[in-house]
Amino acid sequence: MRTDALRPALLFLSVFALGLGGLQLAVGAVAPVPFWVPAAFTAVFFIWTAAGVIAWWQRPLSGTGGLLLVGAVSMFLGGAGNLGLPVLIELSAVFATMVLSVTVHLLHAFPSGRLRGTLSVVTVAVGYGVTLVLQAPLYLLPPDQPLLLDLALWVQSVVGLGVMVATAVFLIGRLRSADPKNLRVLLPLYLYGILAVLAIPMSANVLRIFDVDTAVVGLIQLAVLAGIPIAFLLSVLLGGFSQTAEADALSAWLGIAGSTRAAVGEALARSLGDDSLRVAYWADDRQAFVDEHGADVPEGEHVPPRIWHEVRVESRLVGAISYDGRMITDPEIVRRAGRVFAIALDRERLTAALVASNEALVLSRLRIVETADRERSRIARDLHDGLQVQLVLLALEAQQIANSDDASPATADAVTALRHRIDDAAADLRRLVHAVLPSALVERGLTAAAEDLVDRLDIPATLISDVDDRALAPATAQSAYLIVAEALTNAVKHSGARTVRVELTRTGGLLQVRVADDGRGGARVEDGTGLKGLVDRVDALGGSFELQSPEGVGTELRVELPCGS
Amino acid sequence: MRVVIGEDEVLLREGLVHLLENDGIDVEAAVGTAVELELEVARLSPDLVITDIRMPPTHTDEGLLAALRIRRAHPGVAVMVLSQHVQRRYATELLEQREGGVGYLLKQRIADVRTFTADLRRVQAGGTALDPDVVAVLVARASKTSGPVGDLTPRQLEVLGLMAEGRSNAHIAARLGTSEKAVVQHTSRIYDTFGLPVAADDHRRVLAVIRYLAAAGTA
Numbered sequence: 093m094r095t096d097a098l099r100p101a102l103l104f105l106s107v108f109a110l111g112l113g114g115l116q117l118a119v120g121a122v123a124p125v126p127f128w129v130p131a132a133f134t135a136v137f138f139i140w141t142a143a144g145v146i147a148w149w150q151r152p153l154s155g156t157g158g159l160l161l162v163g164a165v166s167m168f169l170g171g172a173g174n175l176g177l178p179v180l181i182e183l184s185a186v187f188a189t190m191v192l193s194v195t196v197h198l199l200h201a202f203p204s205g206r207l208r209g210t211l212s213v214v215t216v217a218v219g220y221g222v223t224l225v226l227q228a229p230l231y232l233l234p235p236d237q238p239l240l241l242d243l244a245l246w247v248q249s250v251v252g253l254g255v256m257v258a259t260a261v262f263l264i265g266r267l268r269s270a271d272p273k274n275l276r277v278l279l280p281l282y283l284y285g286i287l288a289v290l291a292i293p294m295s296a297n298v299l300r301i302f303d304v305d306t307a308v309v310g311l312i313q314l315a316v317l318a319g320i321p322i323a324f325l326l327s328v329l330l331g332g333f334s335q336t337a338e339a340d341a342l343s344a345w346l347g348i349a350g351s352t353r354a355a356v357g358e359a360l361a362r363s364l365g366d367d368s369l370r371v372a373y374w375a376d377d378r379q380a381f382v383d384e385h386g387a388d389v390p391e392g393e394h395v396p397p398r399i400w401h402e403v404r405v406e407s408r409l410v411g412a413i414s415y416d417g418r419m420i421t422d423p424e425i426v427r428r429a430g431r432v433f434a435i436a437l438d439r440e441r442l443t444a445a446l447v448a449s450n451e452a453l454v455l456s457r458l459r460i461v462e463t464a465d466r467e468r469s470r471i472a473r474d475l476h477d478g479l480q481v482q483l484v485l486l487a488l489e490a491q492q493i494a495n496s497d498d499a500s501p502a503t504a505d506a507v508t509a510l511r512h513r514i515d516d517a518a519a520d521l522r523r524l525v526h527a528v529l530p531s532a533l534v535e536r537g538l539t540a541a542a543e544d545l546v547d548r549l550d551i552p553a554t555l556i557s558d559v560d561d562r563a564l565a566p567a568t569a570q571s572a573y574l575i576v577a578e579a580l581t582n583a584v585k586h587s588g589a590r591t592v593r594v595e596l597t598r599t600g601g602l603l604q605v606r607v608a609d610d611g612r613g614g615a616r617v618e619d620g621t622g623l624k625g626l627v628d629r630v631d632a633l634g635g636s637f638e639l640q641s642p643e644g645v646g647t648e649l650r651v652e653l654p655c656g657s
Numbered sequence: 658m659r660v661v662i663g664e665d666e667v668l669l670r671e672g673l674v675h676l677l678e679n680d681g682i683d684v685e686a687a688v689g690t691a692v693e694l695e696l697e698v699a700r701l702s703p704d705l706v707i708t709d710i711r712m713p714p715t716h717t718d719e720g721l722l723a724a725l726r727i728r729r730a731h732p733g734v735a736v737m738v739l740s741q742h743v744q745r746r747y748a749t750e751l752l753e754q755r756e757g758g759v760g761y762l763l764k765q766r767i768a769d770v771r772t773f774t775a776d777l778r779r780v781q782a783g784g785t786a787l788d789p790d791v792v793a794v795l796v797a798r799a800s801k802t803s804g805p806v807g808d809l810t811p812r813q814l815e816v817l818g819l820m821a822e823g824r825s826n827a828h829i830a831a832r833l834g835t836s837e838k839a840v841v842q843h844t845s846r847i848y849d850t851f852g853l854p855v856a857a858d859d860h861r862r863v864l865a866v867i868r869y870l871a872a873a874g875t876a
Binding site: 473476477480481483484485487488490491492495511514515518519522525526530531532534535536540543544547548550551552 | 666668669672676679710711716717718721740741742744745746763764765767768769770771794797798801802
């Protein structure tokens with residue numbers, strides 16, 4: 093039943109019952125019996141109604157609430173005779189003992205509210221027969237036939253006792269096979285229920301022997317009757333048996349980020365109303381079911397009365413739900429919960445896969461940056477040790493030829509010119525090497541390299557640095573250098589800045605790079621490949637990148653990088 | 658002149674030795690690491706040390722650090738530092754220790770053999786040789802800030818640059834195709850502009866100019 097339709101209905105029912113009880117009290121005030129009699133009956137009626145409404149409200153999927161309301165109706169009908177109105181007296185005679193068979197029904201159907209097994213159905217049916225059919229001779233037979241009346245009473249008592257014996261046997265059986273977790277609630281409830289049903293009819297005769305006032309007998313009976321719905325309500329609420337809307341509970345669980353495996357089992361047990369419920373997970377690598385701690389699931393989980401329900405996602409076995417078939421009678425509820433459980437398990441699998449692939453991606457991006465840096469270093473080193481030396485030697489050799497005594501003046505001039513061209517090539521190469529990886533960065537580190545950049549800039553620039561160059565990881569130092577270089581290039585080329593300021597600061601494990609100019613602003617990361625590539629690089633290193641460039645105000649670049657190992 | 662060389666590139670080291678010996682310079686030792694260089698300097702007390710900056714084992718700035726230590730420990734030893742790239746900071750570090758007797762050039766300058774050996778001799782004699790590249794950085798940096806350097810004429814800037822390289826008036830005159838007298842006029846104008854006292858000796862004059870330039874940039 094949908095909760096949103098149920099709740100207004102229950103509210104309406106409560107108001108109606110209040111009205112009915114009020115009416116009973118009003119009429120009872122002028123009835124030919126003492127006022128406390130209708131008042132007490134009304135009170136017990138209210139208790140049954142309230143228990144029924146609360147149970148139904150809190151556990152919409154359990155039938156217990158509905159049965160308690162049936163009990164409330166029979167209580168009302170049974171007590172209405174006290175009002176002294178003709179029709180009500182007859183109704184009251186018919187339903188006088190029905191509340192006892194409702195109690196038997198409740199006992200058999202607890203906690204799901206539904207009967208299971210032929211023995212239960214027959215016993216409960218006979219119980220209703222005793223209170224409704226076998227009750228009939230008591231009000232149909234003429235009062236001047238005491239023999240027949242006694243016989244009818246005797247038959248009713250004997251069959252009623254039979255019902256109670258059968259009920260007791262049935263309940264004892266259930267207690268013996270019940271999960272120990274559930275005993276603490278079931279035992280007191282069953283005991284109270286059986287004793288109440290037996291005590292109410294017998295109490296009149298027993299107490300009469302001790303010459304107890306009939307009014308007192310009636311009050312005791314009513315008190316015992318009032319205890320029944322309270323006992324069932326408490327058991328339903330505290331015992332954690334009956335199903336709440338399991339999908340609600342499970343989807344709420346699904347919504348909790350980082351929920352543990354232990355939590356899913358608890359959520360299922362709570363929502364399906366079986367504390368003994370366990371979930372198992374299919375471990376593909378071990379080809380076995382394991383519990384939330386990774387331990388093997390005991391064999392007993394497959395043995396009746398436990399029911400083993402396997403959960404699959406697209407025919408792939410992912411887990412299982414093991415539950416007590418007596419606590420949860422409707423396998424469809426478990427199947428439905430199983431589907432939610434499957435989603436939960438699949439989410440867990442997908443999350444793990446996503447986290448793993450994300451970690452792999454982060455590492456791979458970092459490797460790409462480090463590889464690029466290594467390549468830069470290698471190229472710069474190769475050029476420094478190879479080509480740059482070669483050009484020095486070539487130029488030296490050329491000049492030595494030009495300087496030699498046997499060179500004609502024309503040759504000397506030509507070869508000197510050649511030496512100048514080699515020097516020019518060397519200058520070009522020097523700029524290239526500097527762009528790939530500046531010497532200062534290799535020899536001293538970030539601050540020295542940034543200083544060299546600032547020194548050679550076409551506009552006035554200041555550098556403030558408190559960074560110990562030797563404490564930076566190579567990837568961090570190179571990245572920070574490239575960021576400063578790109579920002580300075582942009583300041584001169586695109587911003588039209590008059591001055592620029594570079595700050596390098598270290599706070600804890602973070603290197604902060606700040607480059608601010610007073611240019612025209614309006615710079616965007618998307619505008620050039622330079623900044624975009626640096627954003628990717630900063631991202632790969634786990635840093636942050638912030639570009640503020642309001643039109644006409646200037647551009648400020650703030651980057652934070654982990655200092656690294 | 659007795660020289661010790663520190664250079665890890667074998668071909669370049671041999672080229673240097675050959676070049677110097679052809680010019681009548683006595684190469685007493687030529688080694689490939691900064692540690693060996695310092696040992697040889699302590700052992701031989703040469704007139705001049707020529708060293709690379711990047712050398713084994715770390716291939717960072719050990720050659721420069723060795724040069725700075727040598728300048729501190731051996732006041733009589735002149736130092737010429739060679740590198741594939743020159744930067745202001747190293748020049749400043751080399752110059753601020755003591756006056757003169759120091760050079761800092763790009764390796765490529767070796768090829769211009771006569772200028773190079775002349776630079777070596779000047780440095781050995783207590784003079785200064787700064788690479789045009791690093792001088793350009795100093796001058797550009799000083800001109801960026803508002804100050805007297807920005808007020809100089811292009812010709813005066815040329816003279817200023819050559820002075821900072823450590824050149825003599827005669828050399829500057831030859832280089833600019835003008836008379837030494839004209840150069841003297843330019844230099845005294847520069848001195849006036851910078852508010853520097855006219856130094857008697859060439860070496861002091863160069864240092865004063867370099868220090869002025871270095872200080873002007875930091876303002």
